Amino acid sequence: MNPTSPFSLATLAIVVLSLFGLPIGHAMIAGSVLYLWMAGLDMGTAAEQLLNGMYTSYVLLAIPLFILAAEFMNSGSIMDRLLRFCNALVGRWRGGLAHVNVVQSIIFAGMSGSALADAAGSGKIMQILMTKDGKYTPAFAAALTAASSVIGPIIPPSIPLVIYALVSDTSIGYLFLGGVVPGLLLGFAQMALIAYTARRRNFPVEPPVPVRELPRVAWQAFPALMMPVILLGLMYSGVTTPTEAAAAAAFYALLVSALVYRSIGWRDFHQSLMNSARMTISIGMLIAGAIVFNYVITVENIPKTISAVLKAYELSPFTFLLLANLLLLVLGCFLEGTTILLIIVPVMLPTAQALGVDPVHFGVVAVVNIMIGLITPPYGLLLFMMVKIADVPLKDIVRDILPFLGVMIAALALITFVPELVLFLPRLFGYQG
Amino acid sequence: MRAVGAWLRRRAENVAAAMIGVMFVAFIIQIVFRYLFNFPIGWSSELTVIMWLWLVLWGAAFVVRESDEIRFDLLSGAMGKRARIAMGIITAVALVVLYAASFPATWKYVTFMKVERTAYLGIRFDWLFSIYLAFAAAVIVRYLWILSHLLRGEEPEQVDLTKSSSGL
Numbered sequence: 001m002n003p004t005s006p007f008s009l010a011t012l013a014i015v016v017l018s019l020f021g022l023p024i025g026h027a028m029i030a031g032s033v034l035y036l037w038m039a040g041l042d043m044g045t046a047a048e049q050l051l052n053g054m055y056t057s058y059v060l061l062a063i064p065l066f067i068l069a070a071e072f073m074n075s076g077s078i079m080d081r082l083l084r085f086c087n088a089l090v091g092r093w094r095g096g097l098a099h100v101n102v103v104q105s106i107i108f109a110g111m112s113g114s115a116l117a118d119a120a121g122s123g124k125i126m127q128i129l130m131t132k133d134g135k136y137t138p139a140f141a142a143a144l145t146a147a148s149s150v151i152g153p154i155i156p157p158s159i160p161l162v163i164y165a166l167v168s169d170t171s172i173g174y175l176f177l178g179g180v181v182p183g184l185l186l187g188f189a190q191m192a193l194i195a196y197t198a199r200r201r202n203f204p205v206e207p208p209v210p211v212r213e214l215p216r217v218a219w220q221a222f223p224a225l226m227m228p229v230i231l232l233g234l235m236y237s238g239v240t241t242p243t244e245a246a247a248a249a250a251f252y253a254l255l256v257s258a259l260v261y262r263s264i265g266w267r268d269f270h271q272s273l274m275n276s277a278r279m280t281i282s283i284g285m286l287i288a289g290a291i292v293f294n295y296v297i298t299v300e301n302i303p304k305t306i307s308a309v310l311k312a313y314e315l316s317p318f319t320f321l322l323l324a325n326l327l328l329l330v331l332g333c334f335l336e337g338t339t340i341l342l343i344i345v346p347v348m349l350p351t352a353q354a355l356g357v358d359p360v361h362f363g364v365v366a367v368v369n370i371m372i373g374l375i376t377p378p379y380g381l382l383l384f385m386m387v388k389i390a391d392v393p394l395k396d397i398v399r400d401i402l403p404f405l406g407v408m409i410a411a412l413a414l415i416t417f418v419p420e421l422v423l424f425l426p427r428l429f430g431y432q433g
Numbered sequence: 434m435r436a437v438g439a440w441l442r443r444r445a446e447n448v449a450a451a452m453i454g455v456m457f458v459a460f461i462i463q464i465v466f467r468y469l470f471n472f473p474i475g476w477s478s479e480l481t482v483i484m485w486l487w488l489v490l491w492g493a494a495f496v497v498r499e500s501d502e503i504r505f506d507l508l509s510g511a512m513g514k515r516a517r518i519a520m521g522i523i524t525a526v527a528l529v530v531l532y533a534a535s536f537p538a539t540w541k542y543v544t545f546m547k548v549e550r551t552a553y554l555g556i557r558f559d560w561l562f563s564i565y566l567a568f569a570a571a572v573i574v575r576y577l578w579i580l581s582h583l584l585r586g587e588e589p590e591q592v593d594l595t596k597s598s599s600g601l
Contacts, residue, residue, distance in 0.1 A: 043539070044540075045538075047539040277453045
């Protein structure tokens with residue numbers, strides 16, 4: 001490729017501006033404008049692409065609504081009830097609270113589409129519970145919370161999978177179904193590791209909850225536990241579109257928090273709207289920038305060129321997936337997840353399709369990969385978050401998270417090379433792929 | 434001056450919260466009408482898409498603080514103060530020049546869109562898309578302001594790492 005072509009210079013500009021600390025959305029818009037300018041094209045095209053792209057991407061509306069649903073569900077008393085329910089289930093095992101942390105993440109994953117929402121919601125509570133009376137070291141508790149939060153966006157609903165649905169033109173419904181088994185698998189892998197560590201480090205057991213207490217604890221958590229059921233039920237019965245299901249889920253979450261648990265008042269309602277707006281704006285700006293830059297990428301025919309080059313190597317689908325995984329894992333250490341999904345993954349997609357890799361499978365693999373990036377040093381967002389919540393030095397959390405990273409990468413390998421694990425559920429619901 | 438700025442920003446936040454609220458309510462109305470009354474309405478989905486577009490650009494222009502935005506800060510975080518200021522000046526100048534250079538063509542595109550209206554609500558597209566002009570203008574002004582601080586040797590505010598990402 002010519003190093004002084006408009007495209008090369010524009011890409012260089014985006015990289016340099018981002019490295020120098022400009023918000024990534026702005027960097028992509030600015031770089032694309034530079035491209036249009038140097039290529040002698042109409043510079044108004046940037047605005048045209050951005051406006052029309054945002055105006056016609058109806059599926060993206062699910063993002064603010066899923067954020068809103070998680071905000072409504074994230075109130076203290078709902079979390080307490082969920083934790084009590086999880087404790088009744090798995091607290092009696094050795095390393096009980098550690099298992100509770102994972103099970104809680106799996107259940108909360110069915111309500112929220114964001115790992116950050118999960119860590120912010122339960123992170124603080126779990127940290128206090130686990131470190132009380134010196135049961136677990138703060139570093140282990142923080143590492144575990146970071147690792148278990150990753151499950152959130154893999155089990156539906158999932159914001160990254162909505163973004164992938166947009167860039168790949170794949171059905172959100174099938175993608176969500178594809179995330180179920182991998183999400184559970186990650187959870188089980190973490191629990192297996194906890195069971196092993198618990199015996200070696202002699203983790204404490206929680207006082208068992210008597211069996212006759214179980215129905216009461218379950219009943220108190222019931223309205224919250226129903227949320228994933230309602231959400232998925234609406235989507236797969238075909239009653240609503242995924243986007244409408246997101247709105248219905250947010251509405252249900254609001255009803256449950258306001259009327260059943262009485263844990264949310266007007267002030268919290270406004271605060272939830274505000275938090276959701278803020279998060280929507282920052283993700284939205286990134287998407288807006290990516291829409292403009294993806295136009296440039298398409299004009300330059302980049303994905304097809306790469307696909308043609310790779311085709312000459314006659315890769316097998318497995319080799320491609322292996323290389324894609326390695327690339328995404330490395331990029332995930334340095335780049336932010338949404339950016340990878342919006343810029344890098346679309347470039348890989350035509351090659352994946354040409355090689356016969358299933359788009360739903362590829363999407364779930366890519367998202368699991370990007371989620372693992374959230375807990376990989378040096379640029380693991382969830383690690384920074386837990387440093388703040390738990391007040392533990394980063395290097396201590398990193399030491400304790402390495403075994404979790406190990407089992408999660410093993411699970412990723414399994415998901416990558418056994419596509420049936422991902423595709424089994426979507427096919428059951430009629431996915432032809 | 435600072436108090437006025439803070440007051441305006443809070444009102445801008447209220448508007449953003451209201452927009453996401455409208456989006457939420459419009460969706461609920463749409464579902465109720467379609468499935469309970471068997472009466473599909475089109476304006477609600479149009480309204481939600483408009484709210485989405487406006488929320489993002491309005492928010493990026495008037496609501497987000499520098500510390501809220503998604504950026505890559507491994508490098509800038511590791512640099513000394515002088516280097517950070519130099520990097521800030523370069524990015525601010527580049528952004529202002531490029532947004533300003535594309536402004537006339539953008540203006541032309543947006544005003545040209547007056548010939549079209551949205552399907553249900555009949556809103557003229559030049560009005561609908563004018564938010565981009567406000568966004569671009571606000572970004573140019575904000576970065577000129579940042580630039581003026583940087584040129585006086587004042588450091589940009591420290592970025593909070595946990596807030597600098599989309600937080601999937």
